[in-house]
Amino acid sequence: MTILANILIVFFIVAGLVFIVVSAIGLFRLPDLYTRTHAASKSSTLGVMCILIGVFLHFWLIKDHFNPSILLGVLFLFITGPVGGHIMSRSSYIAGIKPWSGTVRDDLKDEIERMKKEQNIKE
């Protein structure tokens, strides 16, 4: 039974490590702020969730210590990781950081120009 629990823990922790390393390589190599935010928010959130589930299973199955605060941390990271990436990329687009030169289409540009025009009329 201990061997089965160890296999489960090793599986979750190795999956989390793969995602963390992939997000680090993505921040190292991608050409643009928006693609880097894409890499950082998605894959590092999934990686930390997998590693925390591995830690939770280790303390539950090996040490017989059920710790619900780790599950609360997993839930909090699942909610706030993508929200942080979204709000960071949106505010830096409004602040005027240009996308990568190979970008094909830009739907947010028309929307933000329309929004600025409406605000100027209102004020």
Place this chain on the structure above:
Amino acid sequence: MTYFFWGATIVVVLSIVALLYRLVKGPNPSDRVVALDAIGVALICLVGLFSIVFDTSFFLEIILLLAILSFIGTIAFSKFIEKGDIITRDNSR
């Protein structure tokens, strides 16, 4: 099993070093904030792995604390980059 957890810790530390490169080099302030957010997430992994290695469950409260502080820091920096101030004053009073 102990060697496996030490190896996992070393892999996370190496990925933090790769994120520090982006923190130093990044052309915009937004790049640095994104790199800091990713470093905070990797630090949460490091705290979990250290609590396994040192065989205590006292470190596990730090996980929630780091998650909340990293999220609040990212939101505050994004407000600052978008508007120039973090807490907007109310002009109607």
